[in-house]
Amino acid sequence: MFDTIRDSNPDRMSSPPLPPPAAPIRTGERAAIFPHLSLNEIYRLNETQVLKGSTSHPMDIVLDGKADHVVYIFVLDGVIERHNTRLHLASIIPDGGAGAVINGPATLLKLSKGCRWLAFQIPLSVLRNHFGLWSGQFCFHEPRFATVADFRRHAVSSLYRTINFLLLRKREGEGSPLANSYEQLLIAQLYASAPHNLCLGDRSARQPCPKQLRRAEEFIRSNLYASITVDHIAGAAGCSTRTLQRIFRHFRDATPTQILSHYRIAEAHDLIIAGRARTVTDLASSLQFSNPARFAATYRDIYGQKPSIDIRAHLRTGAQRATTL
Template sequence: MSVLRSVRFEANSRDAVLRNLDAVEPNWRWTLSAPPAEDCSLRFGRQYLHSSSIVTAEHSVGIGAVARRKAARVSLYFVLAGAMEIADRAARKVLSIPANHVASACESSAKRLAIEARSSWLAFHIPEPTLRRHFEELTGRPYVQEFVLPVTRFCEGDGHGLYQTLRQAEEDLSSASPEERPMLAKAYQQLALAKLFAKTPHNLAEAFGRGTLSDAPRQLLKAEAFMRENLASPITIDDLAGAAGCSPRALQRMFRTYRGDSPIGILCSYRLAAAHGAIRTGRTASITDLALSLQFSNPSRFSVLYRSAYGCSPSSALRLARDEAKMETAENDDTRS
């Protein structure tokens, strides 16, 4: 995604509002609550960070939208005025965000968005691979469940720092020169994600601060410890249940409740995180050998899973890690000479 541009528009008719929204957010099918004859206005702005973006909007008319397909993106919505409602029909859940509150939502197929008339809001859109990668690099632990920020006041307290950072990023990037933008965009993204993990209450806060992922039953924690100690060995659900001291069915239920995935799905996340660490630090010479050593019997399938988790192929990540290592070595040689 380009960091050399921003998007801003002001629309003052029904057709202009819908046309512009379709252009800037094509994964959503947009509707307006106002009749055709009623006046409509919408101010919209987007600043691109390194791989994320900050969106601001203010509108006189009620806006609705339905997601066309699943997108690997997490959005944090800060509602400044009015109110926003996000409905997930598949999960039968409705998230209501009143003014002065923030919450997160993942973009999934058929998810519905409804925003009251005379609302204004700021959104921080982050690709999930970016979120995963930064979480693992900051904590040294695998990202084994989706990020969830519950409805939280942000005008004061922990969420306020993240909001201020996003506002400052928006202001600085809007006045930056083309030469300054890439550096500022990358720095602000790193700062925003650090504040998100360290200062904002969410379901991964304990993992960030104390190395655990929620107050899970001891059987589940035993199973996860067994996973971490045996990443390079074949593991079955019966092996995990034996290590945990419970039945396979009970273990499946615990993982679904506390991790949102199956035990084998979580084991896959641990192995992908181990692979990412080995690639990032240059501790592998062959992607195929790495995949096989972590019990991915099909290297092609491993590449698909890795790309889905981290946003690029393992071979591309390895080339990038090697290039960065060469640059660091060259810089160190220049310093010594």
């Protein structure tokens, strides 16, 4: 995720001496998607990670541009600046604040001298699936989390406390037999407490989802590349086609076919930003869209850009990264 690191000359700010940790901390660990960033600690769960880092001098971090992970950061000391070098936009996560970063193209982070932070890292696809299931509506768009000025006085403090608890367990040498449970808890705390744009809280969010709906959507997510019909989905859900249609209309305000199309469009977007798509025609065909033009129009309606333009942009970005390595 963090592809290049550059030292910044001017000192942006100073901080008081850091207190000694309660137990020895191994330094120099590296997360797989942070190949050039030395971290203080990493707690690996199943699909997510808890991270802890600090800087002794100002540091610029260029992200890899894959746009496939979200990192929710708590700043304990110092300041983290988020810059979009393409749009010339900047924002700050202040001392004591919290906010999210996506490893998108043209994203640059500036860490001040003496900056200390904790973070929860989650794949964008995992976050989107969980948030969509819990909210009662499918999540197409990338999440936009509002910056929290004082996380200790905010509901997101529950996520911070769980992260601290997991790092304490790691220092004490405890294993992670409950890794899946802790991971679910962290995602749920992020969903419940951090303001974001993915879920609007409609009527379905306040009602428990029936098991037929959960089974149907699990079947859909597992068969994005297969040729399936509403009858197949109803069979996997354990109900009649008419009942399935009624459940989706009530809880998703859409038909099963529309939801299947939405999931496939989101999968296409993930393939494009990962640099794994070459042409619109091949991408549409692999995801069972018989009409590439209709696929392209639906993609543009959701993501605001033609898929052909996004494909060229991400292939060019991938080629540039390969050239610099």
